Amino acid sequence: MLEYEFMRTAFAASVFVALLAGPVGWFLVLRGQAFAGHALSHIAFAGAAGAVLAGFSPLLGLFGASVIAGGAMGAIEGRASAQRDVAIGLVLSLALGFGVLFLHLMTRSASLANALLFGNVLGVSPSMLVSLGVFAVGGVALLAVMSRPLLFASLQPELAEARGVKLRLLSMLFLMLVGAATAECAQITGVLLVFALMVGPGAVAHRLGLSPLAGLVGSAVFALVEAWGGLVLSWWTDAPVSFWIALLGAVAYVLSGVRIGRGFPASACLAAGRESWDKPERQQASTRGTDNDARNAVACGWSGSAGGYDGNAGSGAESSRRRGG
Amino acid sequence: MTDTPAIACEGVTLERDGRTVLADVSLTIPQGCFVGLFGANGSGKTTFLRALLGLLPPTQGRITVMGQPPAQAACHVGYMPQVRTPAGASLTGYDLLGSDIRGDRWGLPWLRASDRAAIKEALEAVDATVFAARRLGELSGGERQRLLIAQALIGNPRLLLLDEPLASLDPVRMRDVAERIGTIARARGMTVICSAHDLNALTGVMDSVLYVARGHARLGPVDEVVTSASLSALYGAPVEVCRSPSGRILVAADGL
Numbered sequence: 001m002l003e004y005e006f007m008r009t010a011f012a013a014s015v016f017v018a019l020l021a022g023p024v025g026w027f028l029v030l031r032g033q034a035f036a037g038h039a040l041s042h043i044a045f046a047g048a049a050g051a052v053l054a055g056f057s058p059l060l061g062l063f064g065a066s067v068i069a070g071g072a073m074g075a076i077e078g079r080a081s082a083q084r085d086v087a088i089g090l091v092l093s094l095a096l097g098f099g100v101l102f103l104h105l106m107t108r109s110a111s112l113a114n115a116l117l118f119g120n121v122l123g124v125s126p127s128m129l130v131s132l133g134v135f136a137v138g139g140v141a142l143l144a145v146m147s148r149p150l151l152f153a154s155l156q157p158e159l160a161e162a163r164g165v166k167l168r169l170l171s172m173l174f175l176m177l178v179g180a181a182t183a184e185c186a187q188i189t190g191v192l193l194v195f196a197l198m199v200g201p202g203a204v205a206h207r208l209g210l211s212p213l214a215g216l217v218g219s220a221v222f223a224l225v226e227a228w229g230g231l232v233l234s235w236w237t238d239a240p241v242s243f244w245i246a247l248l249g250a251v252a253y254v255l256s257g258v259r260i261g262r263g264f265p266a267s268a269c270l271a272a273g274r275e276s277w278d279k280p281e282r283q284q285a286s287t288r289g290t291d292n293d294a295r296n297a298v299a300c301g302w303s304g305s306a307g308g309y310d311g312n313a314g315s316g317a318e319s320s321r322r323r324g325g
Numbered sequence: 326m327t328d329t330p331a332i333a334c335e336g337v338t339l340e341r342d343g344r345t346v347l348a349d350v351s352l353t354i355p356q357g358c359f360v361g362l363f364g365a366n367g368s369g370k371t372t373f374l375r376a377l378l379g380l381l382p383p384t385q386g387r388i389t390v391m392g393q394p395p396a397q398a399a400c401h402v403g404y405m406p407q408v409r410t411p412a413g414a415s416l417t418g419y420d421l422l423g424s425d426i427r428g429d430r431w432g433l434p435w436l437r438a439s440d441r442a443a444i445k446e447a448l449e450a451v452d453a454t455v456f457a458a459r460r461l462g463e464l465s466g467g468e469r470q471r472l473l474i475a476q477a478l479i480g481n482p483r484l485l486l487l488d489e490p491l492a493s494l495d496p497v498r499m500r501d502v503a504e505r506i507g508t509i510a511r512a513r514g515m516t517v518i519c520s521a522h523d524l525n526a527l528t529g530v531m532d533s534v535l536y537v538a539r540g541h542a543r544l545g546p547v548d549e550v551v552t553s554a555s556l557s558a559l560y561g562a563p564v565e566v567c568r569s570p571s572g573r574i575l576v577a578a579d580g581l
């Protein structure tokens with residue numbers, strides 16, 4: 001399959017996307033902001049549709065809308081979470097509404113809608129690959145630089161504030177990164193399935209009980225395995241890439257919580273040797289708070305993929321080429 | 326240097342959302358002093374501690390911590406906040422304490438051998454080593470609390486601000502933790518302000534009490550402040566203080 005240019009480009013694009021989306025997803029799960037990530041993907045959709053309508057490239061709309069919206073969300077953070085969720089939910093609906101309106105006003109809306117909603121990784125052009133690479137490398141560099149204060153602020157906001165950490169600035173920068181990661185993921189999975197690639201791998205890293213650094217690296221690796229696995233499986237079976245990524249994400253999430261042996265979680269075995277501290281004494285894994293968001297996220301990505309099967313007709317050209325080869 | 330008081334407040338007024346919480350508070354806490362901070366819910370204990378951290382500038386008056394404005398002294402201060410449901414249920418106590426180290430600087434959350442030693446030392450001081458490798462989501466409230474006290478001790482601060490560190494501990498553990506904090510503070514010459522609800526949990530450990538009520542504060546030795554007359558004046562209502570033969574204190578109020 002690697003003899004085809006579009007497949008090589010797709011594999012390369014997956015590397016960039018996984019590199020940024022995995023670690024960003026790890027922090028999203030840690031901070032319990034999975035819903036904000038979900039909302040950003042819908043805003044990205046509206047942005048892309050609006051950009052095309054105005055005569056720009058959809059990629060510009062994707063990145064522009066989600067990064068700006070991320071920054072705005074970070075700026076209003078600190079409200080009571082119930083109030084915040086309602087506000088985010090309303091903005092999300094409004095964005096989707098505008099997206100639908102923009103599509104309605106266009107003539108070639110069907111194929112564009114499919115590509116935006118369910119992804120079109122086989123249609124990534126070399127110039128798009130460059131944009132993806134620039135955003136991924138820049139994003140990862142920024143995340144690396146802010147990861148220590150962000151971890152501190154996520155775990156102990158009052159303490160971090162007392163030490164002079166700028167909570168609002170961090171929150172804004174982080175949600176802008178989430179916006180960039182959303183736009184990257186949307187290239188592969190489409191906006192509806194961003195969760196599978198962004199939140200899924202981070203949630204797996206959390207469930208395995210990895211320490212922060214290992215979790216950040218691990219979630220990038222899991223995201224890459226999911227994305228490449230999706231490409232390969234799609235090549236073999238001709239089912240859409242997005243479908244396989246969503247399926248792999250859900251399977252990985254379930255497996256990472258499976259108990260092996262005498263009710264001992266698989267994660268405990270894996271994590272047992274992770275620190276040079278003392279030997280960890282672990283109890284059976286119980287249902288944990290951070291898991292809930294992620295679980296909803298995976299379920300959401302999973303149900304979204306059902307529509308992905310026939311929704312991917314937009315990439316029919318590539319599909320038939322593949323069948324021929 | 327030891328002559329500079331750990332904390333000096335001159336005519337300090339603190340407001341929250343335009344409402345006065347503490348008015349015209351003047352007090353001086355010498356270095357090495359262990360102060361128990363008492364007062365009803367909502368009386369301003371947390372607000373006072375936040376002001377000492379420089380998070381809430383006084384609307385009137387002046388606060389100095391170690392002879393400096395609070396924000397500049399923050400590097401000498403260890404703080405245990407009251408809200409204590411840390412995120413990161415899948416992370417361990419080691420990760421929680423590790424996040425604190427150089428957490429205010431940009432970079433990767435990378436720990437040196439010396440950082441690990443500091444974390445271990447802080448954990449041992451509150452006897453929290455046994456459960457520090459377990460996930461935070463699997464710990465009991467009391468265990469999590471001891472991790473947070475350990476976190477406040479990292480870096481050997483000169484001033485320790487503990488906001489209700491004894492809440493939700495059983496009576497035996499409460500006394501044990503209070504005595505541990507007292508021992509550590511005395512050994513390291515730390516100044517401690519520890520808010521609590523039960524006077525008896527801190528008797529013998531604390532040198533002074535700071536009572537806050539109705540916007541006023543009263544600092545002094547336990548025997549002077551915790552009397553029927555002084556507390557009645559502070560609360561503006563009759564308060565009765567009884568002492569049992571074993572030295573236990575009971576504060577009771579009619580109609581409050």
Ligand SMILES: Nc1ncnc2c1ncn2[C@@H]1O[C@H](COP(=O)(O)OP(=O)(O)O)[C@@H](O)[C@H]1O
Nearest residue numbers: 341342346364365366367368369370371372373
């Ligand atoms: N974040 C806040 N915003 C506005 N007012 C607050 C806030 N936190 C506390 N207050 C008010 O300040 C007063 C003192 O609260 P606090 O210092 O938390 O009391 P305590 O710690 O003694 O229980 C209360 O009247 C409370 O309603």
Ligand SMILES: [Mg+2]
Nearest residue numbers: 370371407488
């Ligand atoms: Mg309080």
